[in-house]
Amino acid sequence: MYLARKVVGNRIRYFIRESYRDGKYLRSRELCDLGTDPSDYIVYPGGNAYYIDEVVEERLGSFGQEPDADELEDIFWCFVDPEIRYAVGSFRQRGKKKQTRALSREDEERLQREIHLFDKRRMHYLRSGEIDQSRIGRASPRLFAVLCDKSRDEIEQHFLNMETDLDPYEHKRYVYVICDLQRFFTQLSAKIMPEALDQDDVDRHFLAEICRLNSDPSFWQGMNKGGGLHEYMIRYVIMYFDTEFQRSSFLDDYLRNFIDAKRFYTAPAKKSSVNLDEAGTLFGVTRASIEKMTKRGLTRLYRRMAQKLHPDKGGDHDKFIKLTETYRDLLNRTK
Numbered sequence: 001m002y003l004a005r006k007v008v009g010n011r012i013r014y015f016i017r018e019s020y021r022d023g024k025y026l027r028s029r030e031l032c033d034l035g036t037d038p039s040d041y042i043v044y045p046g047g048n049a050y051y052i053d054e055v056v057e058e059r060l061g062s063f064g065q066e067p068d069a070d071e072l073e074d075i076f077w078c079f080v081d082p083e084i085r086y087a088v089g090s091f092r093q094r095g096k097k098k099q100t101r102a103l104s105r106e107d108e109e110r111l112q113r114e115i116h117l118f119d120k121r122r123m124h125y126l127r128s129g130e131i132d133q134s135r136i137g138r139a140s141p142r143l144f145a146v147l148c149d150k151s152r153d154e155i156e157q158h159f160l161n162m163e164t165d166l167d168p169y170e171h172k173r174y175v176y177v178i179c180d181l182q183r184f185f186t187q188l189s190a191k192i193m194p195e196a197l198d199q200d201d202v203d204r205h206f207l208a209e210i211c212r213l214n215s216d217p218s219f220w221q222g223m224n225k226g227g228g229l230h231e232y233m234i235r236y237v238i239m240y241f242d243t244e245f246q247r248s249s250f251l252d253d254y255l256r257n258f259i260d261a262k263r264f265y266t267a268p269a270k271k272s273s274v275n276l277d278e279a280g281t282l283f284g285v286t287r288a289s290i291e292k293m294t295k296r297g298l299t300r301l302y303r304r305m306a307q308k309l310h311p312d313k314g315g316d317h318d319k320f321i322k323l324t325e326t327y328r329d330l331l332n333r334t335k
Contacts, residue, residue, distance in 0.1 A: 001031065001060075001067060003038075003075045004157045007231075014038045016060065016075060019151035025222030028153035032059040039079040048087045052076055108141040115144045116219050119155060121178040123147065126162050131177055132191045152223040156232045171239040176202070179209045179236075188328070189321050195245035196317045206240055274329040282319075282326055295331060302327040 004017045016032040034041060034056075041053040052072045060067055073092075077085070103111075123144055124136050147155055166174055173194065176182070182190040184205045189196040213219055214233050229237070280287045283301055293301070302323070309315035309323055 001065065001071060001075065002154050002157060004028075004030075004153065005160070011036050016056075017153065017157075018063075018065070019149070019154045022222070026149065026151040026154075027222060028151040031063050031065060032056060037079075038076060042076055042080060044081065044084075048084050050080060050084060103142055103145065107145075111141040111144050111148060115147055118178065118213060118219060119147055119159075120144055121180060122159055122162075125174060125177045126159075126165075131173065131182070131194070133177060133180055133182070134191075152219070152221050160235075168243060171243040172245050175206070175236050175240040176245075179206055179213075181205050181209065187321060188325050193321075196321050210236060274326055274333075279326050279330060282323055290330070293330075298327065298330055 001016055001018045004015045005012050006015065007013075013036055014034040015030050016034065017028050017030050019026050019028050041056050042050055043053055044050050051069075056072065057067065077092075120136055120139070121133055123146075124130065124133065124139055127143060147158070150158070163174075176194050181202060182194070184190075184201075185197055187197065194202065210229070210233055214225075214229055220230075276287045276290050280290050283290065283305055285293075285301070290298075305323055306320065309320040
């Protein structure tokens with residue numbers, strides 16, 4: 001069983017639902033309507049004690065459910081009085097059993113096969129915060145185990161809860177990542193600074209991707225989504241268009257580039273096709289200076305020019321990206 005929320009009219013209503021097997025699909029059904037305030041079903045007999053009203057168990061019992069106290073406590077925990085949560089929270093965690101069973105090869109293969117790529121991207125970002133999704137294939141299957149044996153509705157409710165931890169300034173970047181929009185662009189900035197891309201192009205690819213996902217039967221797994229864009233997809237449209245990309249600082253960009261350069265694996269360097277005359281003009285020096293420059297000297301020059309051209313310093317987006325791409329090309333050919 002799990003707690004689900006849904007906007008009805010202008011208010012949020014809460015429900016207890018369960019996922020169940022129906023042929024080859026996992027579907028969901030409502031077991032109990034908790035109304036707009038589930039805390040109404042929490043009884044406080046005194047002190048730090050509390051329990052869930054028996055009427056909830058009676059309603060669940062009519063569906064053949066016999067939940068134990070821990071299961072109901074998990075569902076209602078976020079509605080318990082904050083002072084009591086603070087007082088008993090540590091004891092509650094101690095009583096929970098930790099799952100330490102290692103995943104078998106069959107379990108790992110099943111997770112890789114059954115978990116949709118969109119779900120993997122969401123979980124990967126929410127756990128790591130990484131924009132670059134190229135390493136998602138190397139993520140531990142255990143990261144996605146929590147999504148196994150759940151209906152599409154239960155998975156979406158799970159992500160709804162996780163996404164509440166996102167800061168508002170992250171929303172657009174989060175949607176950019178989970179839709180894997182970087183794959184439509186060849187610029188270096190696509191993986192580190194999406195705000196530098198042509199935003200009209202990004203918008204166009206986003207709308208196409210969200211519509212493609214909305215019509216993907218392998219994603220919905222038999223869930224009746226009706227016509228038009230499903231409400232679970234609408235929230236991403238709102239996230240995307242109601243916020244802007246967070247502006248990164250020069251130090252953030254520099255550190256990210258430095259870390260990328262020090263990773264254990266780097267792709268084979270591409271053969272440089274940089275025009276040295278253009279590079280000299282871009283860096284404000286002569287071609288001869290570029291040809292004689294060491295990597296250390298080039299890096300010093302890049303830092304100085306990047307400070308001037310970075311958008312946060314009032315510089316030009318396109319010139320900054322061109323500077324960074326040229327710098328990387330020059331590093332590949334400089335001794």
